[in-house]
Amino acid sequence: MAPPLPIVSPVSATLAGALLVTLYLVGVAVYRIFLHPLRKFPGPLLWKISPLPRVYHLMIGDLPFKVLELQAKYGKFVRLTPNELACNDPQAWKDIYGHRTGGLQEMPKYKGSYFVQSHLPPSIIEAEREEHNLIRRQLSHGFSEKSLRGQESIIGDYVNLLIQRLHEHGKNGTVPLNMREWFNWTTFDIIGDLGFGSSFDCLQHSDYHPWVKLIGSALHEAAAFRALGILNLRPVVDLMNKLGGTNKNNENMDLVRNKVHQRMKLGMERPDFMEGLIRKKNEWQMDDDRLAVNANVVIIAGSETTATLLSGAVYLLTTNRDKLDKLVQEVRSSFKSDEEITLLSVNNLSYMLACLNEAFRMYPPVAADLPRTVPKGGATIGGKYVAENTVVSVWQWAINRNPQHWTEPEKYIPERWLGDPKYQNDALEAMQPFSFGPRNCIGRNLAYAEMRLILARIIYNFDMSICDDSLRWIGDQKTYLLWDKPSLNLYMTPVPQKVE
Template identity: 60%
Template sequence: MISYHLNSDMAPLYLGSTSSMLLLGISLVAVYIAGVSFYRIFLHPLRAYPGPVLWRITSIPRSYYLMTGELAFIVAEFHAKYGTAVRIAPDELIYNDPQAWKDIYSHRTAGAAEFSKHERGYNLSSHIPTSIINSDREEHSLLRRQLSHGFSDKSMREQEPIIGAYVDLLIQRLYENSKGGTAPLNMREWYNWTTFDVIGDLGFGSSFDLLRESAYHPWILLITSTIRENAIFQALNHLGLQPILGLLHSWGLMPKNDEHMALVRAKLKQRMELGVERPDIIEGLIRKQNDLHIGFEKLSVNASLILLAGSETTATLLCGATFLLLTNPDKLAKLTEEVRSAFNSDDEITLTSVGKLTYMLAVLNESLRRYPPAAAELPRKAPKGGATVIGKFVPEDTAVAVWQWPINHNPNWWKDPMTFAPERWLDDPRYKGDRLDAMQPFSVGPRNCIGRNLAYAEMRLILARIVFNFDMRLADDSRRWFDGQRVYIVWEKPMLNVYMTPAAGREKAKAG
């Protein structure tokens, strides 16, 4: 019998060989890291752009702060330290200059290539079809043309009874639950319930009955988890792991997203089975589905986008506006005077009539500046051959973006940027130096938000009806509502508790 074993005299040699191989491997990795670091700091095409050293070497810090929901605030600090153009990843530049909105997002001059959507910010998995938000130029034009019917002036007039009915129900429920102003209401919930019911009807042909039941639908609770999950996948995407993410998605490791999309498909199928034309947002795509060769999955992805963009963002802005008004009583008093002097009854407050409220528009604009629902980036990619942004050349394929929260609070563009001052939107001489074009909450150019007019009309109507009917007071536990909030794709909002006291004479009028 032959025995194979290490001779005691050979053991040190074997162990020494293993240690040498391990040391060699560590040395090679160290040399590689040093080489990559040296290249990205001293030789890379973006080497002239300032930024923190570690961030210029690797995307790991960027991805970490994206997952923690702190990146928008870190970006603001970087702009304060390094200037208007900062390198926050090996191949990514961020801008804090009004001109960057035009250079990156606006319509290009004849013959100039556009900055396309950057796949790292939008394409989380190859298994998810493209939508209007991340499709190429040709497909985007086709989708936008069909969706635009649902956002036209004609459609808005036809949709007014639908929207108005839900706002009526909101006001009724607030009267029923406010207990004469003795019990605080969580307005985060009420705004969410209203905007989801509205978009459910406008996008899918039926509401979620949130206002009727005065309770969250399980789907709405799921959406928050879906957004958080998407932020994590987006952070991993920035590390160059998109092929792996596609595999993870196929293995069912985006469970919240999958569950959400299953509900979208069911709701969309229910809408399509109605078999009648409605003045809603999705009608244009359904009617032309075969002509445009839009499969059911692509239709579902676009329906999901409409649901999220048309509800969560509007509710977020209304929460922000309410908090800002209640912590600035003089502004609330001015808005209350405008609304209550403009109308004699609820019936007079419509999607059209609220357009004459100039201070209301200023309040909403200032709320969009201080608390933008989409606080982060809108990533683009420099076209082939490169392009110029704020007067400096950017190499092709470089990721570029303007971050909304940082540019909205830059003291170079705004006097007292942390102050809530609707007057800056009304030609007040105190704010004559403000760069109002620095704020672009709906983006600019050919891919700006198609729902801008509907969003403004809906926000005006809801806020006007609430201010007309109620005197509001912030509960003590919500006085620091802004503090500690994190932002992923949208804000992670805490409860917003408000005492809603029926305005003098209103409760009697309602009872009558």
């Protein structure tokens, strides 16, 4: 007869299980600190062990600021998670995002931060290289110089309406206006027309279109998805989608699909952004969802980021009166009437371009990371060898304010972009607001043209002064995927027009 099996009490089993879990966690921590391929790169101890500190700062909206703080302490390479490095070196733009020669593989996007909604096809942002090139080639027609010239009257009409509305609502400079809203309304109306043949009518009604409101909520939701992706919990996102926990993003995509269908029903060729994709729809067997996800990128990238930079530029100018006065002098001495201010003529405003570039440096619309994965065989980044499968990125907020790259980085100084000898050692190439390399932003030329035209028309027509409640506008903000912008209140006093 076999001896009876020993009885294990529930308490003993629990203690044994706890011991095993503890030993496992200690083993993981020891490996990540002392044996991991990134062990020689500096960073806070807890960040080396777990991605949780990074996720925490992502969710509270201060992660880019924290990265700047860490890089000031640890140097140009900081280990943000057990398998991730933040790089603060101008050369890293080329090494991570640039074209790689000699048969070297382009660094792919990190799937933990992208591809978070697996029920949708990849957009131009997430697409693999071959598909990305096809989509970009077709979208590029709408962003060409030829198309931009054809779009000038469309853009000009909305800027005219903006100026009209500012006159009406500003009450001769006696009523403060929330310029964050007015810039958003203008850029969304423009992108609606340029992308899909119909405006959102925000300026017409001096109010948000329901879709425009929804986009902000969807971006907050997307930040949570990204956090789950970084924690390797993408199945949770999929489950949330099935259970209806991703309502904002789903509502947003439904509205995008409707907008695309409206554009397709126009049945005409026009120099807009979707024309190239629509023409290739059948040839590529591109379904409605694939069209919609790319349209969604066009809408957000072509409006929200432009409005953000304009808001930042106006804030920085109105809190640096000497810079604003210099820009006012340039604009008002260059034109005799509103009609002379065009997409072409604003190219001659050199100080304005410097003001916009300095705004990009101090308030980049995308302040955080654009993560890539080091391919097989590893790579040299900023002079350092980095092992394969490491997640790497340049953080725009951090590199744009690093005193090793910039003289007086916390000051708004457009003159650094105009050859001022005091700033001759500034690493201007460190600032890449449209990213770098084969996946840089296709809308760069349109964004600059649109921002110059809008800002020039406003400065020609109004004297701007900031309200006291907006004096800490940038300092009080949080940033997730994009900035969570509070009201930007300004008095807009009409300027008496010249009489010839």
